[in-house]
Amino acid sequence: xxxxxxxxxYAIGMFADYPPEVKVAVSVTVMCLILMAxxxxxxxxxxxxxxxxxKIRMNFEEKFGKGMDFMLSAEAQKLMSTQxxxxxxxxxxxxxxxxxxxxxxxxxxxxxMFYLRFITERSDSANRNNITALLYLFGIPEYLEKxxxxxxxxxxxxxxxxxxxxxxxxxxxxxxxxxxxKYLTVQRLAMYSNIMLSSDxxxxxxxxxxxxxxxxxxxxxxxxYSLQRRRRAGLKLPNLARWANIQKNxxxxxxxxxxxxxxxxxxxxxxxxxxxxTQHRKKKLIEEISRTWGYLHYTDSEDLLIDALLAEPDDxxxxxxxxxxxxxxxxxxxxxxxGFTNTTNPHVRFEALRCMYNYGEAGRAxxxxxxxxAEEGDRKFFDFFKNDITLEKIGLDKEQAYHPSVETVYNx
Amino acid sequence: xxITIYYIFCYLVFGYTMLLMASYMYLVxxxxxxxxxxxxxxxxxxxIKYFMQGSPLTPAVSIIAPAFNEEVTILDNVNSLxxxxxxxxxxxxxxxxxxxxxxxxxxxxxKLVEVPYDIAMKVQSKPIKRVLKSTEEKYSKLVVVDKExxxxxxxxxxxxxxxxxxxxxxxxxxxxxxEPMALYRMMWIVLNSHRPVIGVSATMLxxxxxxxxxxxVVEAAVPNTLVPMFQQxxxxxxxxxxxxxxxxxxxxxxxxxxFGLFDTDVAVKSGGYDPTSMAEDVxxxxxxxxxxxxxxxxxxxxxxxxVCCWTEGPGTVKTxxxxxxxxxxxxxxxxxxxxxxxxxxxxxPIGAFTLPYIFIFEFIAPVLExxxxxxMIWLVLTGGVNWDSAIILFGMIYIFSIFMSFFxxxxxxxxxxxxxxxxxxxxxxxxxxxxxxxxxxxxxxxYCSNVGYWRFISNQTAVWKPIQRKGVKKKKx
Numbered sequence: 001x002x003x004x005x006x007x008x009x010y011a012i013g014m015f016a017d018y019p020p021e022v023k024v025a026v027s028v029t030v031m032c033l034i035l036m037a038x039x040x041x042x043x044x045x046x047x048x049x050x051x052x053x054x055k056i057r058m059n060f061e062e063k064f065g066k067g068m069d070f071m072l073s074a075e076a077q078k079l080m081s082t083q084x085x086x087x088x089x090x091x092x093x094x095x096x097x098x099x100x101x102x103x104x105x106x107x108x109x110x111x112x113m114f115y116l117r118f119i120t121e122r123s124d125s126a127n128r129n130n131i132t133a134l135l136y137l138f139g140i141p142e143y144l145e146k147x148x149x150x151x152x153x154x155x156x157x158x159x160x161x162x163x164x165x166x167x168x169x170x171x172x173x174x175x176x177x178x179x180x181x182k183y184l185t186v187q188r189l190a191m192y193s194n195i196m197l198s199s200d201x202x203x204x205x206x207x208x209x210x211x212x213x214x215x216x217x218x219x220x221x222x223x224x225y226s227l228q229r230r231r232r233a234g235l236k237l238p239n240l241a242r243w244a245n246i247q248k249n250x251x252x253x254x255x256x257x258x259x260x261x262x263x264x265x266x267x268x269x270x271x272x273x274x275x276x277x278t279q280h281r282k283k284k285l286i287e288e289i290s291r292t293w294g295y296l297h298y299t300d301s302e303d304l305l306i307d308a309l310l311a312e313p314d315d316x317x318x319x320x321x322x323x324x325x326x327x328x329x330x331x332x333x334x335x336x337x338x339g340f341t342n343t344t345n346p347h348v349r350f351e352a353l354r355c356m357y358n359y360g361e362a363g364r365a366x367x368x369x370x371x372x373x374a375e376e377g378d379r380k381f382f383d384f385f386k387n388d389i390t391l392e393k394i395g396l397d398k399e400q401a402y403h404p405s406v407e408t409v410y411n412x
Numbered sequence: 413x414x415i416t417i418y419y420i421f422c423y424l425v426f427g428y429t430m431l432l433m434a435s436y437m438y439l440v441x442x443x444x445x446x447x448x449x450x451x452x453x454x455x456x457x458x459x460i461k462y463f464m465q466g467s468p469l470t471p472a473v474s475i476i477a478p479a480f481n482e483e484v485t486i487l488d489n490v491n492s493l494x495x496x497x498x499x500x501x502x503x504x505x506x507x508x509x510x511x512x513x514x515x516x517x518x519x520x521x522x523k524l525v526e527v528p529y530d531i532a533m534k535v536q537s538k539p540i541k542r543v544l545k546s547t548e549e550k551y552s553k554l555v556v557v558d559k560e561x562x563x564x565x566x567x568x569x570x571x572x573x574x575x576x577x578x579x580x581x582x583x584x585x586x587x588x589x590x591e592p593m594a595l596y597r598m599m600w601i602v603l604n605s606h607r608p609v610i611g612v613s614a615t616m617l618x619x620x621x622x623x624x625x626x627x628x629v630v631e632a633a634v635p636n637t638l639v640p641m642f643q644q645x646x647x648x649x650x651x652x653x654x655x656x657x658x659x660x661x662x663x664x665x666x667x668x669x670x671f672g673l674f675d676t677d678v679a680v681k682s683g684g685y686d687p688t689s690m691a692e693d694v695x696x697x698x699x700x701x702x703x704x705x706x707x708x709x710x711x712x713x714x715x716x717x718x719v720c721c722w723t724e725g726p727g728t729v730k731t732x733x734x735x736x737x738x739x740x741x742x743x744x745x746x747x748x749x750x751x752x753x754x755x756x757x758x759x760x761p762i763g764a765f766t767l768p769y770i771f772i773f774e775f776i777a778p779v780l781e782x783x784x785x786x787x788m789i790w791l792v793l794t795g796g797v798n799w800d801s802a803i804i805l806f807g808m809i810y811i812f813s814i815f816m817s818f819f820x821x822x823x824x825x826x827x828x829x830x831x832x833x834x835x836x837x838x839x840x841x842x843x844x845x846x847x848x849x850x851x852x853x854x855x856x857x858x859y860c861s862n863v864g865y866w867r868f869i870s871n872q873t874a875v876w877k878p879i880q881r882k883g884v885k886k887k888k889x
Contacts, residue, residue, distance in 0.1 A: 018800075018801070018804075019801070021423075021426050021801070021805070022800075022801050022804050022805070024430065025804050025805050025807070025808035026804060026808070028433065028808050028811075028812065029804075029807055029808045029811045029812075032811045032812050032814075032815040033811060035815060035819075036814070036815055036818050039818060039819065039822040040818075042822070042826075043822055043825060043826075046825065046826060047825075116456075116458050119458050119459065119461075119462035120458055120462075158455070161455065161459065165462075214606040215606060216603060216604055216605055216606050217469055217471070217602065217603040217604075218603040218604050220469055221463065221464075221467045221469050221470075221603070224467070224469065225467075262468075346532050347532065383528040
């Protein structure tokens with residue numbers, strides 16, 4: 001200590017007579033050197049750790065790799081007992097129920113190895129019960145629950161993702177704890193997991209303006225995934241139209257309306273009427289509602305859509321025209337014609353023609369008449385519809401033309 | 413009086429240096445923070461793919477690649493683009509009236525036929541002569557646009573935008589080698605943002621020295637020659653510290669023309685690329701920002717910290733100088749064309765921080781350095797140098813520059829931005845250039861920037877000459 005103090009004082013003394021800029025320069029230099037030394041040390045530690053992990057991974061690959069592959073293969077589709085699974089991994093009977101993996105690091109590597117295999121092979125055909133039994137055999141669910149309750153957000157999110165992917169039953173206290181997490185990402189993950197796993201039919205997460213402005217496409221994908229799992233498990237879906245009405249933010253409103261379309265929620269379509277009538281400034285929302293009504297064949301909305309087609313700005317007209325084409329009752333053909341003639345916007349004109357072409361016989365007749373009288377500049381529009389390759393280019397095949405799949409509608 | 417001027421100049425330069433170093437430190441901190449946040453929000457590639465591959469909500473992307481006289485490499489490059497791993501994308505190759513066999517090769521290889529196409533000229537470009545598509549199912553992603561000669565990449569890109577039908581487009585060069593997971597990595601930022609994303613920049617590195625097989629970089633390596641080696645380090649610093657740092661406060665000043673993702677609608681409304689600009693990528697981004705701010709819309713600009721694209725950079729000092737002079741002219745042009753954005757908080761952090769930073773520390777720095785260098789020579793000749801202080805100050809700058817490069821190597825290693833084939837040799841090479849850079853590379857760049865400025869001021873016509881490419885190493889079978 002005395003030595004270091006001496007050298008420090010000596011170093012300071014050396015620069016005592018120098019101007020302040022030199023002192024500053026020396027301080028900066030010393031600071032940079034110290035930081036570089038720290039980084040160098042961290043690099044050494046990091047590379048050592050990686051080496052160690054690589055060694056364990058290679059060892060595990062040798063020991064458990066084949067077993068993992070077998071469990072995800074078609075051969076393991078029949079229900080297996082824990083003993084049979086243990087035998088696949090070369091674990092003696094007496095070791096079942098004991099800690100096969102010694103510590104957190106080993107469990108982390110094991111679960112990561114299995115997870116990567118699981119997602120890259122998209123093993124939907126694998127027997128879920130066998131997978132759950134395998135994970136229990138290696139003590140993975142307890143490990144993941146522990147990870148979820150740690151402070152590190154990254155570890156929480158990673159563990160939660162794995163729980164969801166493997167569809168592991170999680171203790172309610174874990175979900176409840178996460179729902180109250182200070183991190184938004186964690187809160188949402190817990191919520192989506194609960195939507196997926198909870199048998200409770202009254203899910204009240206969106207009874208408030210939950211998303212505020214913080215809603216992204218990933219939220220929609222997560223929600224869609226959770227709802228899909230819920231439906232597959234035979235559980236009732238929540239009323240998405242009600243949630244759309246409660247939200248204030250246009251992005252989240254659109255999300256729930258799109259989800260209605262995705263899950264064929266026709267029974268709640270009428271609940272969107274008020275939203276459609278009152279939210280005229282929200283163009284995207286009007287578009288999404290029109291698409292949903294069209295896709296779900298909610299024909300009660302036809303009059304409302306015809307009125308809107310004549311009143312709405314060009315941006316929203318296209319979605320409305322497509323919805324009316326889906327109904328093709330004959331009532332809205334005049335509106336499509338007006339949609340074509342009352343605008344100079346080439347995109348709207350093009351889409352109006354597309355809709356007429358697919359409106360059925362009456363629509364096709366109107367299309368042909370317009371084609372006969374078309375001016376030179378408009379002729380390319382008409383040619384466009386008759387070309388297979390261009391139809392494919394716009395994401396539609398001949399049979400399906402103008403009855404776009406939900407994917408096409410989603411992708412705009 | 414001369415003594416007073418001398419002192420004022422010295423202290424001004426010292427203050428400037430300290431401020432510059434402080435801003436670098438700020439970027440170091442911000443990029444570390446961004447990396448930490450992204451580390452939480454960006455999972456590994458496999459998880460991203462698993463998540464996005466199966467979802468119909470994954471947005472579609474158009475890849476626009478203008479080509480002019482690329483007969484030697486065009487088929488390899490298009491095949492490479494076809495191998496990108498993404499569920500929903502189209503490739504738009506824009507032939508800028510090549511005078512060689514580029515077009516014939518494309519037609520024959522991919523069985524292309526002309527199709528009637530509804531082209532709305534949304535942004536300015538030379539007229540499109542025809543649009544071609546393949547008759548074979550396996551090439552259904554490919555669209556080839558044959559247009560009149562525009563002579564600039566910007567014109568070709570604009571033609572691509574006119575044909576593009578997706579919400580997002582990626583602009584690239586046909587000779588870029590794109591990482592198979594690149595689109596997933598970029599779109600993950602779009603998917604995760606609470607605000608509409610109008611642009612995503614991807615980390616781009618030099619392909620010189622890498623080994624390529626089947627249109628993919630299979631062995632990432634640091635180049636063996638000095639000029640590309642310096643650039644590799646510079647690119648790493650630029651993408652992993654500077655751009656990542658700026659993106660963390662939503663103030664990314666540039667999305668590289670080599671590989672960048674944009675929102676089609678916003679790009680169109682901002683007028684697309686300007687074919688007369690020498691820095692068309694920065695120019696378009698700034699116009700997009702201006703448009704969003706003027707229309708009161710919120711937006712986000714993102715940076716992917718993992719390498720997404722490899723490009724062959726200048727291999728000799730001559731070509732490097734030519735490129736940097738062009739960049740310097742571009743910078744000058746940007747500053748004069750977008751001056752209303754500078755120091756203007758109305759345009760958000762870009763106007764308030766990034767552009768002033770670019771003006772003070774990137775635009776002025778070469779001039780100041782050159783002046784400082786000449787001043788130093790004068791002081792040496794007149795015996796006015798305080799050698800003790802000079803050495804200490806020089807030592808500070810030298811150590812600091814090494815620290816910056818060392819940090820980026822540390823960052824690269826810990827964040828796994830690049831999966832180098834031979835990690836030890838790669839880092840040793842980069843470490844070596846870290847020590848040499850301030851003496852060799854930096855003076856060249858400073859000189860080129862000053863010449864570029866001079867040519868801009870003296871209104872000399874800029875002639876764009878493509879870089880003489882040697883081609884990448886291919887793996888022997």
